[in-house]
Amino acid sequence: MIKVGIIGATGYVGCELLRLLLNHPKIEIGAISSVSFEGQEIDSIYKNFFNKTNLICENMNEVVKKCDVIFTALPHGLSEDIAKEVIDNKKICIDLGADFRLSDENEYKFWYGKEFSEPELHKKSVYGLPELNKEKIKTSHLIANPGCYPTSIELGLMPLLKNSLIDTNNIICDSKSGTTGAGRSLSLGTHFPEENESFAPYKIGDHRHTPEIEEILSFIANEKVNVTFTPHLLPINRGILSTIYCTPKDNIDLEYIHKLYNDFYKDAPFVHILPLGEIAAIKNIRLSNNCHISLHLNHRKNQIIIISTIDNMIKGAAGQAIQNMNLILGFNEDDGLKIISPAF
Amino acid sequence: MIKVGIIGATGYVGCELLRLLLNHPKIEIGAISSVSFEGQEIDSIYKNFFNKTNLICENMNEVVKKCDVIFTALPHGLSEDIAKEVIDNKKICIDLGADFRLSDENEYKFWYGKEFSEPELHKKSVYGLPELNKEKIKTSHLIANPGCYPTSIELGLMPLLKNSLIDTNNIICDSKSGTTGAGRSLSLGTHFPEENESFAPYKIGDHRHTPEIEEILSFIANEKVNVTFTPHLLPINRGILSTIYCTPKDNIDLEYIHKLYNDFYKDAPFVHILPLGEIAAIKNIRLSNNCHISLHLNHRKNQIIIISTIDNMIKGAAGQAIQNMNLILGFNEDDGLKIISPAF
Amino acid sequence: MIKVGIIGATGYVGCELLRLLLNHPKIEIGAISSVSFEGQEIDSIYKNFFNKTNLICENMNEVVKKCDVIFTALPHGLSEDIAKEVIDNKKICIDLGADFRLSDENEYKFWYGKEFSEPELHKKSVYGLPELNKEKIKTSHLIANPGCYPTSIELGLMPLLKNSLIDTNNIICDSKSGTTGAGRSLSLGTHFPEENESFAPYKIGDHRHTPEIEEILSFIANEKVNVTFTPHLLPINRGILSTIYCTPKDNIDLEYIHKLYNDFYKDAPFVHILPLGEIAAIKNIRLSNNCHISLHLNHRKNQIIIISTIDNMIKGAAGQAIQNMNLILGFNEDDGLKIISPAF
Amino acid sequence: MIKVGIIGATGYVGCELLRLLLNHPKIEIGAISSVSFEGQEIDSIYKNFFNKTNLICENMNEVVKKCDVIFTALPHGLSEDIAKEVIDNKKICIDLGADFRLSDENEYKFWYGKEFSEPELHKKSVYGLPELNKEKIKTSHLIANPGCYPTSIELGLMPLLKNSLIDTNNIICDSKSGTTGAGRSLSLGTHFPEENESFAPYKIGDHRHTPEIEEILSFIANEKVNVTFTPHLLPINRGILSTIYCTPKDNIDLEYIHKLYNDFYKDAPFVHILPLGEIAAIKNIRLSNNCHISLHLNHRKNQIIIISTIDNMIKGAAGQAIQNMNLILGFNEDDGLKIISPAF
Known part of the structure; x- marks a missing residue:
């Protein structure tokens, strides 16, 4: 079974990703990481996971090593290096931060105060709005998951x-x-x-x-x-x-x-x-x-x-990231995402 | 002391008017009325008034008879007749409904499906936005209190x-x-x-x-x-x-x-x-x-x-109505309205 | 596939049941009913179902006729007759109302002002708290789903x-x-x-x-x-x-x-x-x-x-009812109920 | 006019005290203090005060010097020294913290991990629940305002x-x-x-x-x-x-x-x-x-x-403190406290 990992699992986006992925029918969680909570069980940080998983926050290197698909849910500026390593290892990276969303480096510099550290990587990335870029997403290994x-x-x-x-x-x-x-x-x-x-x-x-x-x-x-x-x-x-x-x-x-x-x-x-x-x-x-x-x-x-x-948190972040994963892996687009909104 | 009354005291706007007027330093409440709750004590309808007033909802005629300033807080279409009676009796009417807000009768007909029943009265009314019409308000006896x-x-x-x-x-x-x-x-x-x-x-x-x-x-x-x-x-x-x-x-x-x-x-x-x-x-x-x-x-x-x-409910309704009353009666513009917002 | 129906699908409990059952992997919805909304599409009443189902509220008789398991989500006093018909037809009834929760008829009379209309049926019913009555539930055809x-x-x-x-x-x-x-x-x-x-x-x-x-x-x-x-x-x-x-x-x-x-x-x-x-x-x-x-x-x-x-609405109503259904039908106890709480 | 001051004006209790005292008819604010915001205008910290006061957070010594009544709204353990100085200066101290609420020093030590630093002062303090201790409060100069x-x-x-x-x-x-x-x-x-x-x-x-x-x-x-x-x-x-x-x-x-x-x-x-x-x-x-x-x-x-x-925040803190002040100063018990709750 495909192994999926989350780098930055203890932020809200990471936590929501984990919650949805734990019920995804076609993948399993290989590893999760958190800089702030390394070594701790995720269910000691978010009690909604109590008795639902035994996952422990590991070092991010473990996630890259153990998983086939890596979700990065990090503040901007931290994903480029990780993405490079993931791509170099022929794995799939879906970045939920802002690092790959802008293709114009000048705009990126203006708004984020920082240059692209891996300009070549940016050319390979695809903006992961499936309703716009479905075919490109299917063949990409690096997704810039859109902002909410x-x-x-x-x-x-x-x-x-x-x-x-x-x-x-x-x-x-x-x-x-x-x-x-x-x-x-x-x-x-x-x-x-x-x-x-x-x-x-x-x-x-x-x-x-x-x-x-x-x-x-x-x-x-x-x-x-x-x-x-x-x-x-x-x-x-x-x-x-x-x-x-x-x-x-x-x-x-x-x-x-x-x-x-x-x-x-x-x-x-x-x-x-x-x-x-x-x-x-x-x-x-x-x-x-x-x-x-x-x-x-x-x-x-x-x-x-x-x-x-x-x-x-879902179509604006974690759910859309899973939708992108489904497309890349050839799953049904809505696998793990069939939840109907509670009206109340 | 000036006697003030509220017609339609059991709607939210009427209730808020009463709440603010009970602490106004320069007037007293002469009477209040409610069609739905006539004969009932206001503190049986809104428990925030428990032990704070013994007022009973009377018939609206009593309000007009007993008071010098009459606030009407009614659904549109119900204030014109009352306003006429108040003005005919040389008293002051401040209408918190929509009846006198529009001066263009065609627009009124288009949006409210009804003609002016007292066109002469409309000419006497002043749109009660003090920041726009302060001087006109001071000499008016009929105020159209603005919408929120x-x-x-x-x-x-x-x-x-x-x-x-x-x-x-x-x-x-x-x-x-x-x-x-x-x-x-x-x-x-x-x-x-x-x-x-x-x-x-x-x-x-x-x-x-x-x-x-x-x-x-x-x-x-x-x-x-x-x-x-x-x-x-x-x-x-x-x-x-x-x-x-x-x-x-x-x-x-x-x-x-x-x-x-x-x-x-x-x-x-x-x-x-x-x-x-x-x-x-x-x-x-x-x-x-x-x-x-x-x-x-x-x-x-x-x-x-x-x-x-x-x-x-206040600057958008009851407070602005009291501000208008203050102007007409020559009080300080902020009498009874000095409340500072709780930040939390 | 097992066909499941809901009588009273437009109350909150019925709506929640429908929402959860639409994603249950081992059943399909056979029919739903509502007295107030008979003939209307459920997604015109609750917009969360928009494009998620084409179900139309039918007459409750259709639900009994078309389905193998019937959930009744009705005000007290209305489920006994339906339950009798369901049981007479050798089908399964899970009642989410109060009709079968009390075994003491005197208490029922005291609190609900009404006698049992089908006393024999009450003897067959099982109080559907799986943590208390799991084995009895498995062999029952009439479940009194507990109050919240x-x-x-x-x-x-x-x-x-x-x-x-x-x-x-x-x-x-x-x-x-x-x-x-x-x-x-x-x-x-x-x-x-x-x-x-x-x-x-x-x-x-x-x-x-x-x-x-x-x-x-x-x-x-x-x-x-x-x-x-x-x-x-x-x-x-x-x-x-x-x-x-x-x-x-x-x-x-x-x-x-x-x-x-x-x-x-x-x-x-x-x-x-x-x-x-x-x-x-x-x-x-x-x-x-x-x-x-x-x-x-x-x-x-x-x-x-x-x-x-x-x-x-879930462990206190719709979810527990599905848990009971799972036990009766020999499914995994948590089929369709694996949702993890969002922490935020 | 009596001058009143607040030590700890930028916490929620201090802010609420200030809000209520600004509309008190019989006192004026002499000074306020805050350790964290010394030198800053209060309306830059809480925008509800914008244009309502020009008060600046001073050093607490200024408050003691300039005011007749001093409210202390501080974390426990910080009020005793200030209270001593206030009392030594023949002024009135109303403490909204926990320092004087317990008369049993052993209990205080057990729950707060600290001894009384001014045991003599504790004997002079009165527990400021007016419905219990009204007469004692009237003649006291040191009030322990009750917890909420x-x-x-x-x-x-x-x-x-x-x-x-x-x-x-x-x-x-x-x-x-x-x-x-x-x-x-x-x-x-x-x-x-x-x-x-x-x-x-x-x-x-x-x-x-x-x-x-x-x-x-x-x-x-x-x-x-x-x-x-x-x-x-x-x-x-x-x-x-x-x-x-x-x-x-x-x-x-x-x-x-x-x-x-x-x-x-x-x-x-x-x-x-x-x-x-x-x-x-x-x-x-x-x-x-x-x-x-x-x-x-x-x-x-x-x-x-x-x-x-x-x-x-009011009867459980700032309002009760003002009620105590009113009693000590011989004002009406409800001066500045006549606000009626908004029902909505």
């Missing part, structure tokens, strides 16, 4: 941009995310009494997902796309909902767009276009790998409003 | 529109509100397990606050203003935060705008412009009559992003 | 009572439940703004789970057990945590009790005794079929404090 | 214990608190994604409020009282609800107890006994200085169940 906000926005805009139907200079993405997106690191912003019953944007005009969104949307549109992207923090655990405003080049019929989206995503098992008149909501995709999209017009202005919602 | 979303948006845009600095055809208002805005009526959308841990927009392109926002912004700008307004429901009790996107006519310096806002609101005791670099958040105005505004630029596009946040 | 509060309390006390180690007249069960326990019916108590940021007990000394708890605990202890049971409503969606206070007959060593519990539950795949020093929490079992139990002493009084926590 | 849990429990049990009506060896206090009780220090337990949608007890049998509860209850009962006290953390910001179980010595009529409580608290402006049949809830006292108590019997066991609920 970008996933919600790119899925929401792809059919319009592919078909050159909207003004690429007037797109506004007002996104709202649950707090798991901020990870397990403690901060006043995620201290319960300060986040609960509050709501606010953060990093206005300054969030590192902006260049990723723009690069991918530009690639899709085959022209330069600018967005205004404003992330907000919701006092809930999981889920991203992006409210996307864009301007059609010509008058557009909503039913036409609806059909376009349905056709575009007809082979995408996780992207679901709601019937016209319905509105996408976080509760219906929470804890699943699904993306719900609903389409709306402001009739008085011929403006399109797209609601796109995913679980930031 | 419009208050947050109008305060956020007023200085820019007054000074003709932005494109009036490209304004997007992405607003998020706590659930008290939906009132005490039960619905699946506010059933705890369906709203908690969820988030979604509602009434996209279709919310009745839209014509109010556009009419008032047009009045401020002295030209026709169109907005795209999308309300969302937050899984919290109180607070509205509006993220407003607009396009400056010319390149604009953020410090210039910041100074403009500070000057504009220098005599407004409840509107506070945060220092540049800080971001307005619901937690800092919750349960107070304050409005916090923060100003931002997307430098890469010369786009202005305004964050404007209020407590929907 | 009773499950948490019975699992928490069973090892002590089986071994006659505590005073059976001085047991206090202080239980706290998420709001899904109240179902989908609207009420002020579960109206978001009234439940959020609040907390309170309800039905003190008066909850219908009391006789179930006492009857089962008495059966376990083989002597009359009285409890004081106080349920509280938590402002969260899911989870029950019971804090159980009891008095040992003799001085007892906590390590001895801990070993006793571990031995008692060594073959129970879903009951997990935390290491001494750790404390059970809802977050670690939420959305899974697991029960976490932690054991504590008040050393200064020789009093035992047991914390027992489950997901009220 | 103890306040809820002592108010809930006082009338029964004063009248020797219950077994003093069989009292169980199952208490649940909002997260502000844990203060502003960051921890995984109050990290939003780990606390939200969860619930659990903590420090079972081990919480430092235990000796305070027992010492005060013993003083009230005039005999040794033991309690089992289990605190739990609620995923809400504010409020404590204690469910208290006790056994009457004789059969007791609930109406008799209800009258006893009403009589006992007839002069207490903040303690309110709900009518029989109603149940106390956090939402009705949240953000006020009120305590709601409801009384219940488990008829089948002659056991009394008392529900006592307060806002942990």
